[in-house]
Amino acid sequence: MYASTGGKSSILAGLISEGIADPIVDETLAAVGMSSDPQEAVAVATHGVRIDNERHFDLVRVLVTAAALDETAKETLTRANRSYREALGVVAGRLEDLDALGQGMLVDRAADILWFFLGHHSWRLYVTDSGWSWNDTEKWLAEQVSAALLSDRAD
DSSP states (O other): OHHHHTOHHHHHHHHHHHHHTOHHHHHHHHHHHHOOSHHHHHHHHHHHHHHHHHHHHHHHHHHHHHHTTOHHHHHHHHHHHHHHHHHHHHHHHHHHHTTOBOTTOOHHHHHHHHHHHHSHHHHIIIIIISOOOHHHHHHHHHHHHHHHHBOGGGO
């Protein structure tokens, strides 16, 4: 089987590519783009990211572990993270379009903050390591993102 597929790393890369192409990403970004309220945009983004993480949670966990030992897995994780961060950049851009970012907040900084709170590492920390439910994690992370990014005008 490995001879025909290119080995474990190639199989993993193929599965991750399917995860990156999950329609929830485009659906979430479209919904964020339609949001006229910054709080709603954050809630929609957080929910979409939650669904994506929940669907691919085990696969990402395997990839993170494999990336420590295998160069192809590391490259796959880097590519997946870049795609993830680009999507979060779209969310940050929408918040900027809504004039909702805190004073002096740049889109790139907002995208970094979104990655900090909504990256796969945060879901793993709360859901797996701390035993939080997906619902509790989603609610708390959305609150933290709003507090960190949104200006007082966005309330």
